[in-house]
Every structure is written in C-alpha cells, then in structure tokens.
Amino acid sequence: MERVAVVGIGQTKYEKGKTKNFAELSYEATRKALDDAGIELSDIDNVVTTTNDFFDGRTIACMAVAEAAGSYGRDATNVEGDGTLSAFYGLMRTLSGVYGTTMVSAHCKVSEGSPRKIVNQAFDPIYDRLLGMDAISSSALQARAYMQRFGITEEQCARVSVKNHGNARNNPYAHVPLDITVDDVMRSPMLAEPIKRLDTSPISDGACAIILATEERARRAARKPVWIRGVAHCADAYRLGERDLAWSQPLETAARKAYRMAGISHPSREIDVAEVYDAFSYMELMWYEGLGFCDRGEGGRLIDSGVTQMGGKLPVNPSGGVLSAHSVQVAGLARIAEAVLQLRGEAGKRQVPGARVALAHGTGGICAQTHCVWVLSN
Amino acid sequence: MKDQAANRQDELLEISSGKAEHVYYWHCGHYISPFFMGLRDKKTILGIRCSHCGRVYVPPREVCGRCFKTMHDWVDLGSEGSIYAFTVVKLPYIDPNTGKPIKVPRTDIYVKLDGADTCLMHWLDESDETKITVGARVRAVFKEQRRGTIHDIECFTQI
Ligand SMILES: [Zn+2]
Numbered sequence: 129m130e131r132v133a134v135v136g137i138g139q140t141k142y143e144k145g146k147t148k149n150f151a152e153l154s155y156e157a158t159r160k161a162l163d164d165a166g167i168e169l170s171d172i173d174n175v176v177t178t179t180n181d182f183f184d185g186r187t188i189a190c191m192a193v194a195e196a197a198g199s200y201g202r203d204a205t206n207v208e209g210d211g212t213l214s215a216f217y218g219l220m221r222t223l224s225g226v227y228g229t230t231m232v233s234a235h236c237k238v239s240e241g242s243p244r245k246i247v248n249q250a251f252d253p254i255y256d257r258l259l260g261m262d263a264i265s266s267s268a269l270q271a272r273a274y275m276q277r278f279g280i281t282e283e284q285c286a287r288v289s290v291k292n293h294g295n296a297r298n299n300p301y302a303h304v305p306l307d308i309t310v311d312d313v314m315r316s317p318m319l320a321e322p323i324k325r326l327d328t329s330p331i332s333d334g335a336c337a338i339i340l341a342t343e344e345r346a347r348r349a350a351r352k353p354v355w356i357r358g359v360a361h362c363a364d365a366y367r368l369g370e371r372d373l374a375w376s377q378p379l380e381t382a383a384r385k386a387y388r389m390a391g392i393s394h395p396s397r398e399i400d401v402a403e404v405y406d407a408f409s410y411m412e413l414m415w416y417e418g419l420g421f422c423d424r425g426e427g428g429r430l431i432d433s434g435v436t437q438m439g440g441k442l443p444v445n446p447s448g449g450v451l452s453a454h455s456v457q458v459a460g461l462a463r464i465a466e467a468v469l470q471l472r473g474e475a476g477k478r479q480v481p482g483a484r485v486a487l488a489h490g491t492g493g494i495c496a497q498t499h500c501v502w503v504l505s506n
Numbered sequence: 507m508k509d510q511a512a513n514r515q516d517e518l519l520e521i522s523s524g525k526a527e528h529v530y531y532w533h534c535g536h537y538i539s540p541f542f543m544g545l546r547d548k549k550t551i552l553g554i555r556c557s558h559c560g561r562v563y564v565p566p567r568e569v570c571g572r573c574f575k576t577m578h579d580w581v582d583l584g585s586e587g588s589i590y591a592f593t594v595v596k597l598p599y600i601d602p603n604t605g606k607p608i609k610v611p612r613t614d615i616y617v618k619l620d621g622a623d624t625c626l627m628h629w630l631d632e633s634d635e636t637k638i639t640v641g642a643r644v645r646a647v648f649k650e651q652r653r654g655t656i657h658d659i660e661c662f663t664q665i
Contacts, residue, residue: 253532255656270591323593
C-alpha cells in the first residue's frame with residue numbers, strides 16, 4: 129500500500145447544548161484541521177463528510193454542510209455512519225491516485241433532537257421498535273449476555289468508568305471529566321440493569337476533522353506526518369437476536385485484518401496506546417478481547433491489572449474515551465484525532481510518553497453492529 | 507468581522523421543528539406477513555430454515571446473510587423457549603406506539619425459542635431481577651384480541 133498520512137486534525141470541545149449551529153460547528157473543526165496542517169482549502173482535493181439525517185433533522189443533511197466542510201467547488205461524498213468509516217473512504221480516495229489530499233469531517237448536535245427516540249427508530253419499525261428498544265435497553269441486554277458468559281462483574285465495568293472519566297480531566301476537549309470511585313458508579317441510578325448512570329456516555333455536541341495526504345503531498349504540510357499502517361472494517365448481523373451478543377466476531381475479524389496490514393503480530397506488546405469506542409463501560413472490556421489485548425473473557429481481569437490505565441503498559445482512552453464525550457458519529461473520528469496527537473507527542477497532560485504505535489477504533493449501529501480498526505504510527 | 511459577530515451574540519436564538527410529523531406505511535413483506543398471521547390466527551411463532559447452513563431464523567426473512575441464499579423452509583416454533591439475556595429497564599421512556607410515557611420498570615428479554623438459532627426480543631411479566639435467570643424457561647402469552655402485530659404477544663412468562 130502506498131503510504132498515506134494524517135497531516136492535520138481539528139476538534140471542537142464536546143459539550144451539551146452548543147449554541148453554534150451544525151455548520152458553524154463543522155467549520156470550526158475543518159478550519160482548525162487546515163490551520164493544524166498549515167495548508168489552505170485550495171490544497172484539499174476532495175471531501176468526505178459524516179452526517180446523520182435524524183440527528184440533523186433534515187433530509188440529505190450532507191448537502192447542507194457543503195460550505196462548512198469545504199465541499200464547495202470540489203468532489204465530495206458522505207457517510208452516514210461512524211467517522212472512522214468516513215476516514216476509511218478518505219483513505220481509499222487518497223489511494224485511488226485521483227486525489228492527493230482528502231478532508232474528512234464529522235459533526236453531530238445530539239442535543240438538538242430526541243436522541244432516545246432517534247436510536248429507537250434505528251430498530252425495525254414493525255418489530256423491535258414497537259417494543260421500545262433504545263441504546264440503553266439494548267446495551268443492557270448485551271452487557272447481561274457478556275457478563276453472564278464470562279463472569280464479568282459490575283465493579284469491573286465500573287472501573288472503566290472511573291479510569292476514563294478520570295483521564296478526561298487531562299483532556300480540554302472532553303465533556304465529562306470526573307473524579308469518581310467504583311462506589312460512586314455502583315451507587316449511581318440504575319437505568320436498565322446492569323447499566324447505571326455512570327456506566328453510560330453523555331449527550332455531546334461536537335465536530336472533528338482530519339486531513340489525509342499521500343506521501344508526496346504530506347511533505348508540503350507543516351506537521352510531522354502520522355502514517356496509516358493498517359485499517360479494516362467489518363459488519364455483524366442487523367438483528368441483535370442473530371448476533372453472539374457476548375463476543376464480537378466482526379471486531380476480531382477487523383482487528384486481525386488491520387494488524388496483518390500493519391505487520392502487528394502481538395497487539396498487546398506492539399501497540400503503545402489505544403483509543404476505543406466505549407459508549408458504555410462494559411463495551412471497553414469487550415473491545416479489549418476483540419482487539420486481542422487479552423484472551424476471550426479476560427477483559428475484566430485486564431482492567432483489574434491496571435495495564436490499560438495511564439502509566440500502564442497499554443493505556444486505553446487517555447482522552448477519556450466516548451464515556452467522557454459522545455458526539456455519536458463524530459466519536460470514532462475523534463479517536464483517530466487523539467491517536468494522531470499521541471503519535472506527534474502533542475497530547476499534553478494525556479500524553480503517553482514515547483508512543484510510537486497507536487490504535488483507533490470506531491463502531492456503528494446498535495450495540496456496535498460494525499467495527500473499524502485503525503493502526504497508526506509516527 | 508470577528509468583533510461584529512461578537513456584538514450580535516448577546517441573543518442566541520432557537521427555533522422548534524413544531525408539530526410536523528412524517529407518517530409511513532410500511533409493507534411487512536412476504537416473510538413478516540406470514541409470521542404475524544401465525545401470531546394472529548394460530549397463536550404460534552413461525553421461523554424459517556436456511557436449507558444451506560441449517561440455521562433457523564426468527565423472525566423469518568428472505569435471505570440468510572451468511573449463505574446469501576433464499577430461504578423457503580418454514581418452521582413452526584410453537585411458543586416456548588429460554589431466556590438468553592434480560593434487563594429490567596428503570597429509566598422512564600416514551601412508548602413508540604403512542605408517543606406517550608409508559609410505566610417502568612419494564613423487563614426486556616431475548617428468548618431463544620426451542621428449535622431456533624436466533625433470539626426473539628420481547629417483554630417478561632416479572633420486574634424483580636432477583637427472580638429472573640438466564641436460561642429460565644418461558645412461554646409466550648397471547649392476547650385475546652389479535653391484530654397481526656408483534657403486540658399479539660402480550661409478553662413472555664416464566665414456566
Ligand atoms: Zn444459511
């Protein structure tokens with residue numbers, strides 16, 4: 129594969145009820161990404177946006193974001209899914225030989241709509257939807273299946289929440305930095321057992337953009353390039369009832385493909401830092417397993433060991449992760465942006481010292497129907 | 507320019523989408539229609555078997571995603587199975603059928619029906635989580651008046 133680099137990134141702060149409208153939010157991220165790369169919009173050959181019509185409250189929402197995302201006057205396409213998938217399209221377009229640079233952007237104003245209703249409407253309208261399924265109840269079923277099969281405890285899930293909200297205190301972009309204990313999580317209101325308030329991610333508005341470039345074009349950018357070493361995407365069945373809820377085969381498939389492309393044979397030893405899509409605390413434990421950071425069923429023991437804390441051998445979500453800022457389809461792209469900051473050594477107080485190989489992970493759909501795994505290096 | 511914009515920010519306005527709604531009429535299709543007729547007319551749950559891999563899907567549909575083959579082999583699964591996963595939902599929610607708040611706690615379950623390879627989502631008539639276990643045997647409770655929807659099953663009950 130020809131080498132493609134991330135040469136610029138931009139993020140807004142993630143928070144609820146941002147007063148900027150969707151386009152102002154998107155523009156903040158794309159402008160920051162261009163400034164970060166030290167290039168102008170005229171240097172951008174094509175654009176991939178990420179929109180969701182229900183969250184934006186309009187049909188073909190990608191059209192409305194044309195100016196703010198930099199699509200005006202150039203080829204643009206759109207993904208209705210997670211930002212990691214938009215970045216994957218951006219990578220393919222950059223590799224096509226037609227484009228030397230690609231702007232990838234995502235925005236989401238979750239707080240403007242009715243997020244629980246919108247997630248309910250992701251379910252089959254003549255079946256599951258009518259039974260009132262939403263993100264919290266479906267994830268509670270998944271958490272139950274996972275915890276039951278492998279003997280994972282609620283305290284082990286709570287430890288993920290304590291770690292990530294604690295890490296968020298070092299991230300100026302995070303929405304919910306918290307200094308909490310396992311007891312605080314255990315005593316927070318039960319929403320759909322075993323999931324409690326502090327096991328869930330917040331409703332965050334925000335935007336993120338990254339700029340991809342071929343090796344030749346990357347030389348013209350101001351920043352030290354961060355190289356894309358391996359990427360893969362894999363989908364599960366639509367219906368939850370048809371999936372193994374306790375184990376994500378598509379995540380393992382995507383991770384293995386991305387590792388093969390990147391030449392990684394021992395992920396837990398060769399990866400220095402990971403940013404994963406922890407929409408609920410139990411998910412981070414499941415993703416440890418699918419990503420091969422530990423054996424199947426060992427996610428609880430891995431968090432107990434401290435390996436994934438700051439200062440551990442493989443810190444996971446130094447940024448605070450999705451538990452600390454969940455701007456839905458932006459959240460995966462933010463994982464890539466955070467991985468880039470780590471590899472440049474520019475992650476400030478959340479920096480993992482000497483990080484050379486980073487993993488970023490995004491999910492799409494109910495209970496992570498799809499997984500996208502990225503391996504990057506400096 | 508920046509100062510001009512800042513001067514105008516002493517009032518940031520919002521606008522509501524109002525009461526407009528989009529109404530859809532969904533065809534249930536050639537596989538969910540017989541499934542609903544099974545509930546309505548025979549108080550039974552129909553699945554479908556992939557003749558290629560042998561998996562039995564419920565609710566039924568045309569294509570086996572794993573084999574990408576059309577399925578023809580209907581299976582009467584009856585109304586009994588066991589709990590694969592459950593959650594007692596305590597967070598109040600809006601009933602998508604009516605748009606009105608519905609009472610909680612409500613128990614969501616995945617049922618592995620006897621003879622099926624996939625799980626069916628529905629409700630359980632027990633909201634004390636200490637009285638529910640994964641693997642417990644359950645049976646569908648059918649309504650007296652059935653209209654050919656998923657609500658023809660009132661809920662599941664432990665047996
Ligand atoms: Zn099959």
